[in-house]
Amino acid sequence: MNALAWIETKRDGGVLSDADWRAFVRAVVEGTVPDYQISALLMAVYFRGLSEAETAALTLAMRDSGRTFTWPGDSRPVVDKHSTGGVGDKVSLPLAPLLAALGFRVPMISGRSLGITGGTLDKLESIPGCRTRLPPEAFQAQVQEVGCAIVGQTEDLVPADRKLYALRDATGTVPSVPLITSSILSKKLAEGIEALVLDVKCGRAAFMRDLDSAGALAHSMLRLATACGVRTTALVTAMDHPIGRAAGNWLEVKDTHEFLVACAESRPGSDRTAGWNDLERLVVECAAHLLRLTGRAGGMDEAREQVRACLYSPEPLRVWRRMLATQGADLDAFERALGRDTLAPCVREVHAVEDGWVTDCDARIVGEIVRDLGGGRRKAEDSVDARVGVDRLVKVGEKVHRGDLLARVHGPDAERTRAAAARLEKAFRIGTSRLHPAGPILWEVGVTVSR
Known part of the structure; x- marks a missing residue:
């Protein structure tokens, strides 16, 4: 089929084959199909949707459009977490070193901010000297040695996604569940992970404003990731209030560091960490699910106990510093910046x-x-x-x-x-009366929704 035939098929509600989607993605990467025809097909998908089989075919074709990672044999499972983004959503920053301290390998490939959501890479790049673009070999070596790395997408990692996302952003076709699913999971599957926890934000400051749309995206990603052999949990979490005590790139890094220091120097339930109750709950829940998914805890209560015992120890803070140093951060300059009231x-x-x-x-x-x-x-x-x-x-x-x-x-x-x-x-x-927040976890996919 040629590009026009693909467009007409989707325009009329038809289904493209696996071979069609692979040919389409190959044409996108090679530049043999013009942007206006790619955009037309994306718009047809936006209005007509994709079947589950089509979403899987597009995702796998995008994954295979560039480099994919494999990992040496190791007792440490390879895992990751993805969030759809929110205000003050700094969860990845303390979670990656915590997971490494718990005995995981975390090859976290993150993104930048767009709209009002903060990007993990922008936050890390506010640290003096910290690099988020690493050669693939250095990225893998750091994950093996330190246990975690947080980096950006390289030119040869899912190159189809960069082109398609730019056109989706320019043509108003970003809010499409199958296209969001394929964009997110193509990158996560390229990491070569064994288990994944998905954090789908829901609320007035989230991309998905209501539980129905957030749940649809969570279910879509959960089904596809599981079908691709990745043990996965999807959470729908609240994004009506900022997470933690700060929003803004450097201020969130500082907030993260202060949170890890407070945890290292106190015990669960301490007044020192009270201002980060929402952050702590999200970090603990994500890590606990990964312990359960990889068989390293028998149930969620046991998993949460393991996570809190590790979080409230010096080890995650030590790994955090080591990760930053390995990625080029000047720790002396970092400490000086942390000591300043503002930058x-x-x-x-x-x-x-x-x-x-x-x-x-x-x-x-x-x-x-x-x-x-x-x-x-x-x-x-x-x-x-x-x-x-x-x-x-x-x-x-x-x-x-x-x-x-x-x-x-x-x-x-x-x-x-x-x-x-x-x-x-x-x-x-x-x-005049106290409001007791319900907590950040709205829904674990598969559990009855109540709000």
Whole structure:
């Protein structure tokens, strides 16, 4: 079939064969099909969808469009986690070293920010000297030696995805469950992993706003990953409030480091880690599922106990530092930066205007503020200011008095910082009665939904 025939078949609700999808992906990579025809086919898929067999065929063709990784025999399972992204979603940063400390190998290939979501690579690149582009051999060697590496997609890893995603972004076809599924899983399958935990964000600051759409994506990825031989769990998690106490690239790295230090120096349930309850719960849950999936724990309660025992020890912090150093970070400069109150030119505080309980902190407003200060991207080619963001965020459920600090804005100049602080005030709601947040885990796929 030629490109026109592919387009017409999907336009009319037909099904393309495995061979068709492999030919299509090969043509995308080789540049033998024009962008306007690729875009037309993507639009047809957006409206007509793909069968499960087609989604699998497209995913595997994309995986095989470039390099795939294999790993030497080792008692340590090769695992990973993927999140669809959210405001303050720094989970990958403490999770990777924690998993390495638990005896896993973690070849985490991550992405950059687009829209209001923060990108793991942008966060790591705010650390002096830290490299996120490693030659494949160096990437594999680091995973074998340190236990984890967090890097970006190389030119020869799933090259079809880079071209297709750019066209999806330009043509309004990003919100397609089969295309999202193939984009995410093609990269994860190329890593050569044995087990995977998927974190599908749901809420006003998430790509998927409601449980139905988040659940559809979670089920799609879960079924396909499992069919491809990867033991997988999918979680749907809340993205109405920021995760942790900071949003913004450098500020989230600092938040992560402080979280790992607090865990290393305290015990579960300590007041020192109270401000990171949501972050801790997500990190523990992801790691526990991977222990269970790989047969290293008999059940979730046992797995959570193992994870917390490791998390509240010096080992994840040690691996975190070693991972950064191996990826080129200047740890002395990193420590100096951590010791500074801010790296941004301006800081402005936001204070409570009344006594009461914090009942809301709108993650979408926080994320849009960070993006508009320069900490996120509207287009893939936009640059990012790693210094800007919001920190010292008061969490929902905390009691405040008039004049108490709710958050701080770190901005590039006085005028924009002042305007951002005025906007940030509107993100908070203070009520007369305490709200007890339900927690970040909304739904484990396969369990009855209630909210």
